[in-house]
Amino acid sequence: MNTTGSPFKQSMGPDNYGWNNLNSGSDGTVICEFCGSVWPERDGQSYTLLRFLGKQVVAECCGQALDVIYRESGEEFVRVWLEEFAQNPISPKFAIFLRGYLPDALKKARQSSLATAEQISEVQKLLPA
Numbered sequence: 001m002n003t004t005g006s007p008f009k010q011s012m013g014p015d016n017y018g019w020n021n022l023n024s025g026s027d028g029t030v031i032c033e034f035c036g037s038v039w040p041e042r043d044g045q046s047y048t049l050l051r052f053l054g055k056q057v058v059a060e061c062c063g064q065a066l067d068v069i070y071r072e073s074g075e076e077f078v079r080v081w082l083e084e085f086a087q088n089p090i091s092p093k094f095a096i097f098l099r100g101y102l103p104d105a106l107k108k109a110r111q112s113s114l115a116t117a118e119q120i121s122e123v124q125k126l127l128p129a
């Protein structure tokens, strides 16, 4: 089914990243306003809902649209967002970033770089001097 004004004629497929800019879901009947899919009530297992271009999107059928946008423009979005952060770092908009995402990302980057250094060290031991 495709409702009038839906950007897609069919589902694009589920997302790979868990996008949920509404921080909500529903286990009741939901409609994806992107492809027109009507999802039946699902007892106890919530659908992930997004708001995209003013429309409700169900991640299970059209979340992949955001995956594509992320692949094509994610770095540009991050660059602009970090510029906004640099202009006003004490804005409440950045509180979760400063308290959670940034320290977590730096910790993971450190762990990844240490693991890579260990792998390089192991490979170097196998090479002739």
Ligand SMILES: [Zn+2]
Pocket: 010, 011, 012, 032, 033, 034, 035, 036, 037, 057, 058, 061, 062
């Ligand atoms: Zn959809």
